[in-house]
Amino acid sequence: MxxxxxxxxxxxxxxxxxxxxxxxxxxxxxxxxxxxxxxxxxxxxxxxxxxxxSPITAAGIAAGAAVTVAGVAYGASKLIGSDEDDKKTTKPKPKA
Missing domain, CATH: 1.20.5 (Single alpha-helices involved in coiled-coils or other helix-helix interfaces)
Structure with a gap:
């Protein structure tokens, strides 16, 4: 073979x-x-x-976490709103 x-x-x-x-x-x-x-x-x-x-401690931790999330959401909405305000107030460049 x-x-x-x-x-x-x-x-x-x-x-x-x-x-x-x-x-x-x-x-x-x-x-x-x-x-x-x-x-x-x-x-x-x-x-x-x-x-x-420890249910009381757990409830306190959960409340703290909820406040943290709310704070982050509020801050993000302020940042996004600030960006939109900047876009609205930007004047167009004059044409030459």
């Missing part, structure tokens, strides 16, 4: 390479999502345990 000669692999097309990269990215995203879900689940469990152990 004749020996088979190993032929070098033909270069992959750009589409094949893109599909391979997309597949790898999808697998990595799934892995990351899985780890994030696990971390969130652990955090929820820890939070529930903390609330059971």
């Amino acid at each position: 004749a020996e088979e000669i190993d032929k070098p692999e033909e270069p992959k097309s750009v589409i094949d390479q893109a599909q391979a990269l997309a597949g790898d990215a999808a697998e990595e995203a799934k892995s990351l999502l899985s780890r994030a879900q696990e971390a969130i689940g652990d955090a929820v469990e820890a939070t529930i345990d903390a609330v059971k152990a």
Whole structure:
């Protein structure tokens, strides 16, 4: 029998390479999502345990978090409103 000669692999097309990269990215995203879900689940469990152990403290922390979120939202709305006001007051350049 004749020996088979190993032929070098033909270069992959750009589409094949893109599909391979997309597949790898999808697998990595799934892995990351899985780890994030696990971390969130652990955090929820820890939070529930903390609330059971000290409900008054947990209520205080929740109130503080709500105030923080409200403050951030208020600040962001002021910044956005300031940007819109700047756009309204900008005068067009005179034509030469």
